[in-house]
Amino acid sequence: MHPIQDGPGPEPEGHAFLRELLFFLQAHRHRDVGLLWPQAAPPGSGRDTAGxxxxxxxxxxxxxxxxxxxxLPGRRAAPDRRVVAAATETLVVQVSGVSVWRLLDGRSEAGGHEAGGHEAGGHEAGRPVVNGLTVRLRAGxxxxxxxxxxxxTPEASGTRRTLHLG
Incomplete structure (x- = not known):
């Protein structure tokens, strides 16, 4: 059965979340940042182990x-004040706790991690790093x-899961 089709009987854990996630990603992939406030709970909600x-x-x-x-394996969320660029398309799901993400002024030219990282508000290749939107990512x-x-990511607690697409 295709993952976004409904079938008879009870849904497996995370199936409703999967349907929402697929719809969300089909709308946002290769375009811009997106934030999903799902109606369904992700796998292992409230638990840190759901491999x-x-x-x-x-x-x-x-x-x-x-x-x-x-x-990627679930891990405790930790603050990181370095400017980091996603090496691939990335989906972060906050399983428990809260993370604060500062979304900066677009994409890096090289993609991937910035060499050595830079503090927010610093300079990158002679250009000031401009702080943009701040997002509070809550459980689910x-x-x-x-x-x-x-x-x-200046503030983080709980656990999150990271998925790399492509």
Whole structure:
């Protein structure tokens, strides 16, 4: 069964979340940053261990998006004041707690991590880093970042899952 189709019987854990995520990603991929406030809960909501559910979600996303999807192990969210650019299209799902993300002025020219990182408000290649929108990502919410998009995470708690698309 295709991952976005409904079928008879009870849905597996995370299936409703998968449907919302596919719709969201089909609208935002290759365009701009997106924030999803889902109605359905992601796999393992409220728990820090849900490896099997996340592996299944990544496989079903890969099928629905027709691209490779790699899920990184769940980890405790930690503040990071360095300016970091997403090396690939990235989807961050806050499983528990809260993370504050400062979305900067667009994509880096090189994509990937900035060499050595830069403090927010500093300079990059002679240009000032301009702070943009600040987003508070709460448990169950998802943030999509196109490849090369630059962020700073000055506050973080709980656990989040990161998926790389493509």
């Amino acid at each position: 099997e559910g996340w592996s299944r979600l990544a496989a079903e996303l890969a099928e629905g998006l027709r691209c490779p999807v790699r899920v 919410e998802a943030l999509y970042l196109p490849a090369g998009y630059r962020t700073v």
